[in-house]
Amino acid sequence: MRVCVSACLLGEPVRYDGGAKPTGEVMELASKTEAFRVCPERAAGLPCPRPPAERVGGRVLLATGEDVTGAFARGAESCAASVARFGATLAVLKAKSPSCGVGLVYDGTYSGRLVPGRGVFADRLAREGICMVTEDTVRACKPSVEHPVAIVLGSGLGHLGTLVRPVRRIDYQDIDGFPATARPVPGHRFEATVGTIDGVPVVVYPGRIHLYQGYSAAEVTSLVRHAHHLGCRDIVFACATGAVPGQAHVGLGILTDQINLTGRNPLAEWDGLRDVDSPFVDMNDAYSPYLRTIARGVADDLGIAVEEGVYAGVLGPCFETPAEVAALRALGVSYVGMSTVLEVIMARALGMSVLGLTLAANESGAPSVSHDSVLATAGEYAEDFERLVRGVLRLL
Ligand code: SF4
Structure with missing residues (x-):
């Protein structure tokens, strides 16, 4: 770079x-x-x-x-x-x-x-x-023991958590605002790991909850508030998405901006508001240009194919209709998913620097998209995703 x-x-x-x-x-x-x-x-x-x-x-x-x-x-x-x-x-x-x-x-x-x-x-x-x-x-983005990098991982990307040299683990049930009833999918644990990756202090959250599961905007952003309480100033959101045909392809992407189509906002709920100075948050450069440029530089240096584009967050859980895909394309959207947008709003309200990475595991609107096929595609790109994140951490 x-x-x-x-x-x-x-x-x-x-x-x-x-x-x-x-x-x-x-x-x-x-x-x-x-x-x-x-x-x-x-x-x-x-x-x-x-x-x-x-x-x-x-x-x-x-x-x-x-x-x-x-x-x-x-x-x-x-x-x-x-x-x-x-x-x-x-x-x-x-x-x-x-x-x-x-x-x-x-x-x-x-x-x-x-x-x-x-x-x-x-x-x-x-x-x-x-x-x-x-x-x-x-200086502000430099990680330290006092200011570890938070990494929130989505579907199929949780393997990155195994790279952490752990110092301590935190059960999500002990996180303020995280719903007591929430359970991960079988084979996963809702447990954050505080530790290091390649010597860089991190806190990895290997899974999240979603609006479509019936949780509130404040609940789905509780991990962000927790990371902020731990001192994290940089936060990496990794999510699985659909690539909008004509705008992006299946593979890895760096998020440049977002459109919140969920109809919800954590800053319109008391639990989301209580930690922030003002709900009137500037969302220009919501995805840090500095972190995006670092990620792009790392990808180019390592020969990792990565596209860039705007993310649209929808409520879900159903996938998009052809008309919705056409509408997203007309809006300039490259990636569509059911997470992240509310977390980014919360992170920006707390003054954190955001990097958004996505794995577009399918084409938006394609028939026969299943959770298993998303996981299978995630597996194909897992190594590149890990190299990308490790490369970014090394430069911070
Ligand atoms: S011109 Fe720029 S590089 Fe040169 S002394 Fe001034 S601030 Fe530093």
Whole structure:
């Protein structure tokens, strides 16, 4: 995987004040990928050290009033061209900088106040379609014993749980809000495992309950609230789906967005609401662009065939009619299933970073789809699915 990184985050003393901002999590990511370091301000030939610069309207001015707009633009253009040649799919850029800032930049008053916006280089890089994040995102997604990665597994994908080196197990019946009457299908256990996979702290939930079984939206999202209580900040949802013909194929997929067609929402129920600050949750980028880009990079590096697309969650339990399949296709849906959408809403309400992976085990609307055929197809893709998840965990 090829990643572009602000040079100052890797310890190069290139900042305006002659210093650097070495960031351990970013340096670790760079060491595990093919990293390309950039410093647009140095590329522009700006001296270091020098007075600080900030964006003021459409210009960039030093604190002395000197206009350096042209130099910033030249540096951005030169670095963006290099990054495009390098073929990076992810850029980790220094937060708040007038060149590299993503999301927030200083407001032009040299007072430390921030406003929404991007630096000149980040603005230019956006045209390359590269996922851009700051060091804050990399740090926030870094797993640790205090912040393990939660992994919720769906039909046929539970084998991943056997890879966990366990530290302790938690019976689902001991999870607040999980229905006391819920039982797994024969041969399975409703038991979360806290431990590590390849040394990365995880909590694996090897099965879930569904709305179509008669449970409430709050009940089906109880595992998400539990993961959050345990300290998890990243959560991976893996689900079996049907691939909408013309939009996706049977096989592995990365979820990019979702449409909640269940008619339910955990944030409309008290049990779902009691842990969140506000029910009015921003669902833009509900599936973390950073985690999606990492997953795509891992898949490409390992030669795993993976598609990407929008997931539609339906109530179920019956499969889709031909008219419903046509409607889903018209809506731009690639995958349809009976889980995940409510869990993603809950996770976002709790501020967690979501990665959605799916195994499209059949074509949506195909005749003779049985639970057994879903399990059989899941078995065919189990190895690739495990390699993908392990690869993502290794890079986080
Ligand atoms: S231009 Fe970017 S890489 Fe260079 S010092 Fe500023 S924030 Fe760091």
